[in-house]
Amino acid sequence: MRATLSRLAPWRRLHAPLPAGWLAGRFPHALRARTFRQQRDYFLYVPTTVTRRDRVPLLVMLHGCSQDARTFAEGTRMNEVADQHHFIVLYPQQSLQANPLRCWNWFEPRTREGAGEAAAIVTLVRDIARRYPVDRSRVYLAGISAGGAMTAVLAFCYGAIFAACAMVAGVMYRGADSALAAAQTMRAGARLSPETTAHEAARRVSRKLRFVPALVMHGSRDTVVHPRNAEQIVSQFRKFAELVSTPPEPLAGPVERCINGEGRKYWQRDYVRSDQVLLRSISVDGLGHAWSGGDERHRFNDAAHPDASRLIWDFVSKFRRPAPPRWPLIRFWFRYLRRYLRS
Template sequence: MAIRSKIDFVEATRLTRLGRLDEAMAVLRGSLAEPRHADMPPDVDEGATSFVDLLPPSAETGSAWTAPGVPSPAQPGTANSPTGLWIEGLLDLVRNRKPASGRDAGISGITTPVPTARDAHFEERSFVNEAGRRAYKLYVPGSFDGEPLPLLVMLHGCTQSPDDFAAGTRMNELAEEHTFLVAYPAQSHDANASGCWNWFNAGDQRRDRGEPSLIAGITRQIMSDFPVDPERVFAAGLSAGGATAAIMGATYPDLYRAIGVHSGLACGAARDMPSAFAAMRQGGNPAATGASHRTGGRIVPTIVFHGDGDRTVHPLNGAQVVAQVAAQVHAEVKLGTTVTSGQTPGGIGYTRQVQSDETGRSVLEHWVLHGAGHAWSGGSASGSYTEPRGPDASREMVRFFLQDSPPPAGG
């Protein structure tokens, strides 16, 4: 059965919209004995609000994820308050929807046709250990010739599926271009009703435990089945998947040589549901939670993308991901910093901060996307949670990951 939270998110949203923030936070902490529905507007169908689907960013929604039937940021109303927008965005984290019977027999979620190059394979596989079972899809490019090649593990966001994430990021096209494997683990709806990776659970932030052990197990299974270069194994993700990618870099620095975090949070930014809400609203506090970036003395190069108009995960979290990794740099290692800015043809401005070592190799990159919301930058509209007008995050991540690699044959 799906794990259900005892917190009444609908009630928390209602109280927030009414400006009763203390009571809303009490609901989030599960401390109110009975939710009060007396103040619910008469035109609200309470039975229809057991979960909330979010609408993607657009000009009408002010580049924010919003719920159907509620005022957009461009309209008057209590939903325009930062706290109201925050609480609606948080509903994407743990919507209380019960999965259909047998839903986790294979990969579920949004089904999106994914183009496959000639002679390429996009196959469904699975991995099992003591923490459970996870299905995943693996893209093997048609350009694969049997030589050792890189592996990129892509972690989807809430409500997404491997097919949807592959279509939105167009990562398979880049895998064909640069000849690397791409794995897309699928979160089980029995583990999270919305298909979110449980980045906010303390038990899912530890090496060889919980979801990190499953993702690492998938990675190692592929490395056993295919000739993978162990020096070129990477992980990246969006939103909850981005937060989980940060966890993988922190807990398995010996396995992942670099990570990419898009619209995510630092490892240990939260340890439970209430602290997850707080971190998403105003930024986390990994040091206060006792989390550590367990790199064994080696820094895990990291590239971060975050929209400064993100109303689901506060953009401060992107800076905290960078700061957490930078804290692992030894005092004797000096990183040079350069800052550039620009604007895409689609009209999205950006600021890019690069920290490089003495060889000129990029170790940390932080892309701030001006006005962009909670969506994969430069992604395809054929997938969900994408902002096609932004810089191409997929291509920039691949460039960052493969910066020390020789060019592909014929390239």
């Protein structure tokens, strides 16, 4: 009887109801005990249509300063997009102990190198992908302001994990190395050259890392994070895309369009390789430091279109991360078999 029940256990797990809706959790305990000592929460939105037998995309959303996961979710209305397009949304939340304004510390030296908060977020993403029916080839990343700056860090340091990303009112990778420098960068742009930092990143990255297609969105009247930062992000990502391609090949463009739809007009610039848009810049006329098309009941949201959430999903959802080579798995089973035969 016990043997029968044990054989049925995997079947029961597969068909057990999947928790759905707005779910709360905490970062993995082992992580909190080591490099990420402050206790941090996360929130997860799982549409009711998702089952354990599915393999659905995961979108990681990083809030900005003076925001938390709930207000970010309600302001961006990203959960409504998730319901419509059948994907899971993860909202990591910064703690007040780590930063009194809940800003992600994207400028800290360890985080810029892929450790610290960057490593903690990636560990959480991997944990969620293990426990929920996530298609690991379709893990995406988006953020605003400090969350946008952290998105750039994660895209450069963990390109093997994320299929595409989006930055709203963000700052380029390695744009600052202290809180004071971060404030100066936000006001006037980074002092370092985007091309120089792209070269430095290309020299450091391993063969496992790759260019992450990106959408860069900014308001023309942003007085908190100067629009020059968006130009620097585009220049940096464009140069990095060239440097890590084999052989080095620049992105063509930009192909520019002025779009006059519902709400504000915006300029869209596309950078292309092999007929595929790998980098897109959107400048929204008259938009301040806000999520375009958001719920104005929450700070840093502007109700006027374009709808940033839908623009972001329309862009990132076109990409899949390349499947990993099969050789590591073959080597694993070869070593396992060799140990078994020796025992």
